[in-house]
Amino acid sequence: GSDLIATEREKSQISVDKLSNFLFTKEALERQDRILAILKSEEVFDKSQNYFHGRVDRFKVALARAKRLRQLQVKHNWNADDYNVANELISEPGPYGLHSSMYLTTLRGQGTPEQQKLFLEPAENYEHIGCYAQTELGHGSNVRGLETTATWDPQDKTFILHSPHLTSAKWWIGSLGRTANHAVVMAQLIINGKKYGPHPFVCQIRDMKTHEPLEGVYVGDIGPKFGYNTMDNGFLLLNHVKIPHVNMLARFSRVDPETSKYVHPSSPSLIYGTLTWVRSTIVLQSGGVLARGVTIATRYAAVRRQFQDRDAPSGTLGENQVLNYTMVQFRLLPLLAATFALHFTGKAMMALYQENQKKMQLDAERISNTARGAGPEETHSGSDLLADLHATSCGLKALGSTTAAEGLEVCRRACGGHGYSSFSGIGSWYADYLPTTTWEGDNYMLTQQVARYLLKSARAVLKGKAPNNDTTKIFTTFLQKQDMGAAHDILGSDSDLVAAFAWRTSFLTFEALKHRDAEKNSWNSLLVDFWRLSTAHSQYLVVKNFYEALQSESLQRELDPVTIDVLHKLFRLYALTTLEKEASEFYSSAAVTVRQIQLARTKTVMKLLEEVRPHALRLVDAWHFSDWQLDSSLGRKDGKVYEDLFYRASQLNPLNGLTIDPYPDSGVLIKNDESAKFKSKL
Amino acid sequence: GSDLIATEREKSQISVDKLSNFLFTKEALERQDRILAILKSEEVFDKSQNYFHGRVDRFKVALARAKRLRQLQVKHNWNADDYNVANELISEPGPYGLHSSMYLTTLRGQGTPEQQKLFLEPAENYEHIGCYAQTELGHGSNVRGLETTATWDPQDKTFILHSPHLTSAKWWIGSLGRTANHAVVMAQLIINGKKYGPHPFVCQIRDMKTHEPLEGVYVGDIGPKFGYNTMDNGFLLLNHVKIPHVNMLARFSRVDPETSKYVHPSSPSLIYGTLTWVRSTIVLQSGGVLARGVTIATRYAAVRRQFQDRDAPSGTLGENQVLNYTMVQFRLLPLLAATFALHFTGKAMMALYQENQKKMQLDAERISNTARGAGPEETHSGSDLLADLHATSCGLKALGSTTAAEGLEVCRRACGGHGYSSFSGIGSWYADYLPTTTWEGDNYMLTQQVARYLLKSARAVLKGKAPNNDTTKIFTTFLQKQDMGAAHDILGSDSDLVAAFAWRTSFLTFEALKHRDAEKNSWNSLLVDFWRLSTAHSQYLVVKNFYEALQSESLQRELDPVTIDVLHKLFRLYALTTLEKEASEFYSSAAVTVRQIQLARTKTVMKLLEEVRPHALRLVDAWHFSDWQLDSSLGRKDGKVYEDLFYRASQLNPLNGLTIDPYPDSGVLIKNDESAKFKSKL
Numbered sequence A, B: 001g002s003d004l005i006a007t008e009r010e011k012s013q014i015s016v017d018k019l020s021n022f023l024f025t026k027e028a029l030e031r032q033d034r035i036l037a038i039l040k041s042e043e044v045f046d047k048s049q050n051y052f053h054g055r056v057d058r059f060k061v062a063l064a065r066a067k068r069l070r071q072l073q074v075k076h077n078w079n080a081d082d083y084n085v086a087n088e089l090i091s092e093p094g095p096y097g098l099h100s101s102m103y104l105t106t107l108r109g110q111g112t113p114e115q116q117k118l119f120l121e122p123a124e125n126y127e128h129i130g131c132y133a134q135t136e137l138g139h140g141s142n143v144r145g146l147e148t149t150a151t152w153d154p155q156d157k158t159f160i161l162h163s164p165h166l167t168s169a170k171w172w173i174g175s176l177g178r179t180a181n182h183a184v185v186m187a188q189l190i191i192n193g194k195k196y197g198p199h200p201f202v203c204q205i206r207d208m209k210t211h212e213p214l215e216g217v218y219v220g221d222i223g224p225k226f227g228y229n230t231m232d233n234g235f236l237l238l239n240h241v242k243i244p245h246v247n248m249l250a251r252f253s254r255v256d257p258e259t260s261k262y263v264h265p266s267s268p269s270l271i272y273g274t275l276t277w278v279r280s281t282i283v284l285q286s287g288g289v290l291a292r293g294v295t296i297a298t299r300y301a302a303v304r305r306q307f308q309d310r311d312a313p314s315g316t317l318g319e320n321q322v323l324n325y326t327m328v329q330f331r332l333l334p335l336l337a338a339t340f341a342l343h344f345t346g347k348a349m350m351a352l353y354q355e356n357q358k359k360m361q362l363d364a365e366r367i368s369n370t371a372r373g374a375g376p377e378e379t380h381s382g383s384d385l386l387a388d389l390h391a392t393s394c395g396l397k398a399l400g401s402t403t404a405a406e407g408l409e410v411c412r413r414a415c416g417g418h419g420y421s422s423f424s425g426i427g428s429w430y431a432d433y434l435p436t437t438t439w440e441g442d443n444y445m446l447t448q449q450v451a452r453y454l455l456k457s458a459r460a461v462l463k464g465k466a467p468n469n470d471t472t473k474i475f476t477t478f479l480q481k482q483d484m485g486a487a488h489d490i491l492g493s494d495s496d497l498v499a500a501f502a503w504r505t506s507f508l509t510f511e512a513l514k515h516r517d518a519e520k521n522s523w524n525s526l527l528v529d530f531w532r533l534s535t536a537h538s539q540y541l542v543v544k545n546f547y548e549a550l551q552s553e554s555l556q557r558e559l560d561p562v563t564i565d566v567l568h569k570l571f572r573l574y575a576l577t578t579l580e581k582e583a584s585e586f587y588s589s590a591a592v593t594v595r596q597i598q599l600a601r602t603k604t605v606m607k608l609l610e611e612v613r614p615h616a617l618r619l620v621d622a623w624h625f626s627d628w629q630l631d632s633s634l635g636r637k638d639g640k641v642y643e644d645l646f647y648r649a650s651q652l653n654p655l656n657g658l659t660i661d662p663y664p665d666s667g668v669l670i671k672n673d674e675s676a677k678f679k680s681k682l
């Protein structure tokens, strides 16, 4: 193992450090190393029994870790970024997960100053431990359909929170099952018998001392899941629970306690903004998530040898590294390319988002400086861009998380039998990641939002609106050239390759528009078209962002020509394999010819695989995962795959403490149980 | 839930019972019901804690079940089919799994009568409990590369079994970890320093009384896996372990104990046959495996309601069943079609296989009646057909198991958030099934065998050999029509639809042949083409078998016209969605036109979804899964999804016995632990 992997690394001249620095910045990497050293020195973070524990033990350990992590945060004065880095290194969801993310974020974003004092401060000190309770047994995607009610009682100026049906039980709520003592509960606001839609309420659910549920609160963990078992996702039924007026988060809308009047939200686009931010984060992370699987599988494929090459000259010694088989390359290397593509796309989106936020902030300040209240239209000045960014983030969240989730399983399977062992480190990582395809907008549902936006933009362009963002620009170009046809030189020119993707999106958009507006087809009958359209558009964006990253001045400055050349090949590999997979849309839109795709398939892609292959190991090294983080026998940096598999199986595995009686007629099951020897102490 | 699902069932006139009987036979269904009743009455088979147990507990329970099942087998005098049915109902791999399958099969197939007396008899009585130890840490697919040695010692007429390196440790061996006391060990036979390749040896590994490993044997469980955790897959290192001459399974080849000469195998094609049989079984099962997921997701999608239809007239009450969304239909209904397609294909293959076996048997008898030994060529009389069947089984095993595995995940995700709960019943089933894509020939590796066979057949046809099986027939047709071009009326004619698939296979075969024979490309450079080719060929076979099943006289006799009509729609749905997914190969081979595919995509498929949808529930009902077998809240036959989720979470979930201390600064983790209340007793 070690020799092979060392030889592999010598095959390439890529500067791993420079590339890592370019991807993450030197500061971030140093921070990571610093925090890693701290975590490794703490016994509670020892991972060696993770794969062996059952649900209850995993949860207990995760709780101990969450507590210790919080202590370390205080001790080392870690900021939110430091804390996130630590969590990424630990790589398991923890019981404080929703407290430190959604609960705090919601209080910060939607609480008034008074409420922040009342709720945010104790939450930041971990006296209150909270969660975000939106989804119910009966409703997830359709938030407006939530059934929990918050009825305003003008008499004593309270809200009564209530779960009228079984299906209105809050469900899936992270950190609620065993850990939280507070919850932000999304409930239908009712004033005087009139419904005002879902609003957020802070509700204490457990006693601060005994941690037992308060009266009228029925709460618990929802049970084991495909993954995410270190987290206590919970259920919650509320039986006429009274909360004070101040517990309705009132930054955007509120009930006037004196008049019982509902005061309407002033700026919904800010909430809109949070969603966009969260989704952009998912896009950025999807690259890194996938990169873990690709790192493990690529390293293993360099160590694993199986069969001699069929055409090898007789007398050849030794078997072939499976990474040399084109079939393995074809499965892994486009995913390697995708890790970079998604990373650059995520970074670009975050930058765009921040730029836009700043602009909106400035606008807001300018308006408030005029010393009068802002009309609603004025706070929307960045909103055209925000709408584009919002739609983009929906589509890319869906594409990125689907690519990462499905790619991880491709990586696992590429490892053959050993990929199925928990020690591969891919399976549990995949299982924990999977819900990302469902939460923050189910990936299929999101595609409807993208389509709606694209149709709207297309209508505007048809009406002659001048292009003011990328989407309207590519549509305009398409309309201008549509009749002349497109002659995209996808094999010769990178910008043409990008243009071919833009062309396909535009074509599909105007097709869909025809179906909807001219042919008056029902929305439901077009959902599959919309899904294809959203996918097409998102693929275009990824290809475009990868392309632009390659042109960027910082890349040209920070990286050496060898590395830039390989990244450029990865760009082409990502674009061409995507194009090939979706070939029929590219033909039928006349973005490219059948002949071009055939060439791409049989020649160009195969050539790119061959050219990228020698650099594969260094490219995954640049993702800078430590062995501790990966916790994988197959993905060990030193290639000692077999030694590590053997060590874990024979030395760490509690099942080997059991001596059983194997005979069917014997009533004895276990003759001797020494499995406790293997159990780590809590 | 209940009302909705009852209404659903009323929408369709399909006769569920008739269809079930047609799929499985009445006898098989009665058998299943009979055995189900027995299992349900036994406490050890109670499933209610399955999803909560950790690895060690799951294994213990599985062992208790395996023992009890064996007792029941004896008590009720169950034959192998009965026993298999019971295992399918229990639906978890058990510690006797490899004993009752591979160990017994190998002894039966490869032992001489003397060896059967010595090894098979005690094994059938569960005195010996065995496993099949082929794979090693370093070698799986490449069996010829195995490193364990069996060195013949002419002095004392023994073999010395030895594991020379760490990588020669047997690994992944089912039932070996804790359970087996015997193993069939595949080892490199060495006589006089010369290697004769891998051969099977029976080796006792544990003491019959103490169940402790024998001297020189290092054995244990390999640790937790992504699934399959009720099974003790094991490792085995042998340190110069001596076994008698009789322990080498000698039906096909042996060492003469007097002369130390190696006696060559007479009829390798029989072993070939076993592999074909096993793979055909996998194809047949893949339909049923997928059907579980489709049943669960379809029932849930009929109960789950989310959002009002966007185009619904205002005033419409209630939300839409998610099964009404075309996007959900597009994900689920083609998989529903695939379950039938794979089932019929598997059945056809098994029938073909049995027919061929009979023929070979007759040939063999005829030859032995001539009262002289058979020359090797004579035992090969069915071998042309067998070669076809073998290649077919390779390709279909890969396609079937990939379709089932990936389809299950599509089903799980279609259930939204609740799909992620263990109580969905899909996740664990998927995880346990996944290795089927890797064992009995890694799905990617198998495609090389298919391609090799197709190339060979194509060469024969080019040389003018008269067509003697389906493969050579379609090639011949293709060559004849190639220049005229094909005008397949895929939307109007079913037989044309089948022919379009045949055309594409033929086209890809001759393309690949050109690359290999004319252009002299290396084998390795063509692996991706071969994989595509194998997939294309296997899809053709599935489409063809589905088509033929519909024409069959028995189907026409046993089913009513409504059901036949719906099955026919499922055939078209399977064929057209497959064609659409692989559109670009169909264009470039000129099997169909771009316009045809566009029509298929936007019109025909969408129409078929609409037509199949009302029958979806009855179609899954016909698969005849009992609630006990599915063990799924979402897939309950009565639609009581939410009640069941709630019951399991709140009443069965041991984590809810823990009251924790949530504060980071408190050293107390658990304030109160009543989780034991939830644990089932063994």
Ligand SMILES: Cc1cc2nc3c(=O)[nH]c(=O)nc-3n(C[C@H](O)[C@H](O)[C@H](O)COP(=O)(O)OP(=O)(O)OC[C@H]3O[C@@H](n4cnc5c(N)ncnc54)[C@H](O)[C@@H]3O)c2cc1C
Pocket (backbone or CB within 6 Å): A098, A132, A133, A134, A135, A138, A139, A140, A141, A142, A171, A172, A173, A174, A228, A233, A435, A438, A439, A440, A441, A442, A444, A445, A527, B304, B306, B307, B322, B325, B327, B328, B413, B414, B415, B416, B417, B418, B420
């Ligand atoms: C591990 C995990 C943690 C979670 N944590 C939290 C948390 O902390 N707090 C919280 O509030 N929630 C949480 N959730 C809930 C999560 O946000 C929801 O599961 C998610 O929003 C999906 O909603 P759903 O389950 O209702 O799916 P559904 O909307 O019921 O979807 C079911 C299926 O129907 C389809 N579908 C639905 N509507 C349409 C339509 N109009 N058109 C086409 N197709 C449609 C979907 O694509 C899907 O296939 C969590 C979920 C998971 C799995």
Ligand SMILES: Cc1cc2nc3c(=O)[nH]c(=O)nc-3n(C[C@H](O)[C@H](O)[C@H](O)COP(=O)(O)OP(=O)(O)OC[C@H]3O[C@@H](n4cnc5c(N)ncnc54)[C@H](O)[C@@H]3O)c2cc1C
Pocket (backbone or CB within 6 Å): A304, A306, A307, A322, A325, A327, A328, A413, A414, A415, A416, A417, A418, A420, B098, B132, B133, B134, B135, B138, B139, B140, B141, B142, B171, B172, B173, B174, B228, B233, B435, B438, B439, B440, B441, B442, B444, B445, B527
């Ligand atoms: C749950 C489970 C139970 C098992 N039970 C048993 C058992 O009871 N007894 C037993 O003997 N074995 C058992 N096995 C082992 C199983 O048979 C092997 O894992 C399987 O044969 C795959 O071999 P491998 O792991 O060596 O994969 P490898 O051959 O190492 O494959 C690794 C990767 O390389 C690729 N690859 C390899 N060679 C080539 C090539 N020439 N061309 C292109 N690509 C290539 C593969 O496609 C794969 O992606 C079990 C495995 C599992 C997961």
